[in-house]
Amino acid sequence: MIKDYFKVGIDNLFHRKLRSWLTMVGIFIGIAAVVGLISLGQGMKEAIGNVFLNIGADKLVVQAKSGLQFAGPPGTSAASNLTTHDMDVIKRVNGVEQVGARLIKPVKLEFSNEVKFYFAASMPDDDEGRELVTDVNRYETEAGRLLKRGDKFKAFIGSNVANKGIFRKRVELGNTIKINDAEFEVVGILKKSGNPQQDRVVIIPEDTMRQVLKIDRKKVDVIAVQVQKGVDANKVADDIERAMRRDRDLELGKEDFQISTPQQILETLDTILTMVEIVLIGIAAISLLVGGIGIANTMYTAVVERTKEIGIMKSIGAQNKDILLIFVIESGLLGLAGGAIGIVFGIGLSKLVEYLAFAFLGTSLIKAFFPWYLIVGSLVFSFLIGTISGFFPARQAASLKPVDALRYE
């Protein structure tokens, strides 16, 4: 019998006016937000976790305050303002074991007549610095080798660069790539790391980079710091900050540089994600509530519009519980329909975000992810919202007196 009421419900939905379909918009937006949120959030968290999983807590990264940050008046966020002098300052801080500098610069990258605008990073020329940078980044080769002492126009590349991620042709060991028209021999290809940034690197010796790109001998972009064993990295970070502030004669809070631990970055990202999640959950909750009220409203209208029908059904033997079920199921189906459309849009939305993030930010960190329980859960949930919203109108329909309902025109 329930099966028949589902049929009746579906039938009635198809006879609805556009107006009553519009009331599903709330459910539809809510479910789309939920699906988009969960599918992106899950994927993002997983990706971020992967990236930072392998970096130790005993390393710090110092860089110029990024122009993308909101703190600080405009103009202070020029490109890197770090120098080798800063390295000396940091080296003298208690608890610092080792420092290594890196340059990260936009370059014109060319391979087999294909030109791309890309980024190249440097590898320190001294053994300790090289070791530290290798360590921090966990560089491991799939083929060939990393850079060694005395290398000049040599490079190693990430697996994505090698495997047609940038160029149409595969880059093999021993091939020549051109960076700002200077020729470099590819001596190593990195293992696929799972970290998209790492898989896209092009790395050359620091001295050669300065020479080719005509970079001032003193300028650096990123300073990697190895903290001594058994020393609290956060305390060292504080000390470095204080030392650099004093050296640069800056007031507290006016720093033009920033120090971060991998953990900190992870935590910051996590906080941002959580905030985004809370906002989206809020939006979703409000629209689901609005959607529920919308459904209740259409169901009340439907009860009035179909008063006569209710009278007819009662006159041919429908009990109150039959009428109640018919209306509750119908409003459940209304919710379900909104949910189904919402899921489709939610999937589309997160796929779009995934695509835009890749196309414009060049990151594949944002991955949409659709577990079956998300889809099924959303459908069940939207059906439930529908039935709950429809309950009171349905009860009103069920309690109508047959004669009164029949007389209604």
Add this chain to the structure above:
Amino acid sequence: MRQIIKLQDVWKTYKMGNIEVNALQGLELDVKEGEFLAIMGPSGSGKSTAVNMIGCLDVPTKGKITLEQHDISKLSESELAQIRGRKIGFIFQQFNLIPTLTALENVMLPMIFQGVDEEKRKERAAMLLGLVELGDRTNHKPTELSGGQQQRVAIARALANNPDVIIADEPTGNLDSKTGAIVLDFLQKLHKKERKTIVMVTHDASLVKVAERVEFLKDGKIVKSLRR
């Protein structure tokens, strides 16, 4: 003949704001198994109210209604609904078909409420539509049918659960005399061949020739009885 429904001193009062309308004022009436009873009277005399009581669609303000030895005032709403579903078939002046359903689905509907399974429902509904000579209109919506055809669908629907009593409240009131005659013909057939008890309301004197007994109603009371 066995008596199936008995109304004793039945009163029905409707309240419209401050005004009270006594639709029935001490009505005495009984319906015997297998008879064709016609109820006549001017508009507003309480005919519909009376047959709604007979059909368990409404309950009296005062008085007693006995249905096969049961006092219906002691029955719950859902028990009354079940009686309506199984023992009574209604035919209304305005046909009262569900506009979104096809003729076949309309006839199947009363069987859904009695839990008949789909296969049987379809089969019986198709058979009943054949009976009222609408076998070729099963998939038409009410709006695609003429008034006479709609009323024949309503007759088929009234027969869906093979009830004992058919209540027809001015079944030809919205039809011209020719199609009205056809509908009346079907009712007569049901009475003669299927031995159904028929209670028909009309204010058209020419229709009562088919009835075995005529009760005249005025101001909610029987004022005259006629047996033929």
